[in-house]
Amino acid sequence: MCEPVSESNFGSMLEAKEPVQSVLPTFEVKLTTPGYILDGQVAVDITVSARYVFDKPVRGVFYAKVGVLGFDGEIDIKLKKSGQMLATGLGHFRINMEDLGENWFAESEGRRLYLEVSVLESASGRSGNVSDISTKFVQSPYQFKWDRTVRWFKKGLPYEIKVDLAYPNGKAASRVNVEVSATGIMNDGQEQVLFGEQRQNGENRPTLSTTNNRGQVNFRIYVPSDCQTIQIQVKFKHLEQIVGNMPNLCFIALKETKLQTVGNKWEGACSTPSR
Structure with a gap:
């Protein structure tokens, strides 16, 4: 004979759970920068790349801060840039050296270019950030x-x-x-x-x-x-x-x-x- 199912057992079988919230896909932001900046250089080009974890490009806008990282660790922001992220997930901007100051190389030699970039995704409004200090102001490229x-x-x-x-x-x-x-x-x-x-x-x-x-x-x-x-x-x-x-x-x-x-x-x- 089958044993009847009790209310308590039946109730546990129908235990309610909170609905699972969907998680929006995250993305990573990367920068492509020059290895160095030489005296007399006119400008440098920076590329912003933003891709989802499943390797699809991110559409949106980017905002960049450009400055110089001093020997004491202090950051002197010189200018700001912004632009659109293309369908390829890439954005581009140019830094004119004269925008860093009239005596930009003499004041920056041996120091590092500071870049801080945020990408704002158009679909959800989420943002991704990246910073870079790999570019140095030097007399010699090697x-x-x-x-x-x-x-x-x-x-x-x-x-x-x-x-x-x-x-x-x-x-x-x-x-x-x-x-x-x-x-x-x-x-x-x-x-x-x-x-x-x-x-x-x-x-x-x-x-x-x-x-x-x-x-x-x-x-x-x-x-x-x-x-x-x-x-x-x-x-x-x-x-x-x-x-x-x-x-x-x-x-x-x-x-x-x-x-x-x-x-x-x-x-x-x-x-x-x-x-």
């Missing part, structure tokens, strides 16, 4: 490191120059043409141009190359047996800097050369070993 380069050389043997190239925001500078030249100071004080190490066919290895996807480039030069010091010069497109003097370790008792800046040069600072 930064280089010599951590992989040994700070000495052996007379009569090849010497390898290893350079790591990056943009001011720290990202690796790939596919950049780099040329290296080296001058040796001989025992008699005369200067001599040093060429790339010779291949088996007698040709010198090229001293012009392109950085890889990690921003790295290597060169090998031949060092004469009567060479005391090497001065290395690296050239980029429209950019030239002298970056190092490498004294021969035979004269500094295998001590690492410490580099110090003298004007726009890097010079080796080492001491003669005691005997």
Whole structure:
């Protein structure tokens, strides 16, 4: 026989629940900015991207604040921009450098461009925000490191120059043409141009190359047996800097050369070993 269903059991089976509220889809806002701003630059273009989590474009309007982030962390807002988000989910605006002030570069060098952007979705009125401080005001579009380069050389043997190239925001500078030249100071004080190490066919290895996807480039030069010091010069497109003097370790008792800046040069600072 079937057991009758009690009221209490029946009531629990019909327990009421609150209606589930629908959640509007969220979206993400991103900025595409230049890696650096150079002296004499006229303007920079900024792209705003807004897409839903399911990768559909957001329609609406954007509002942007443009300023300069100081060394002390303070933000100086210079101007405001606004515009429409296109059907592609993209918006664009241009910053004219003169709008940052008459002496904008002198006042901003070494500091960062500050961007704060809000996108207001037209369908629901919801907003998404993003800020960016990745763009720096700099004199040079590249930064280089010599951590992989040994700070000495052996007379009569090849010497390898290893350079790591990056943009001011720290990202690796790939596919950049780099040329290296080296001058040796001989025992008699005369200067001599040093060429790339010779291949088996007698040709010198090229001293012009392109950085890889990690921003790295290597060169090998031949060092004469009567060479005391090497001065290395690296050239980029429209950019030239002298970056190092490498004294021969035979004269500094295998001590690492410490580099110090003298004007726009890097010079080796080492001491003669005691005997």
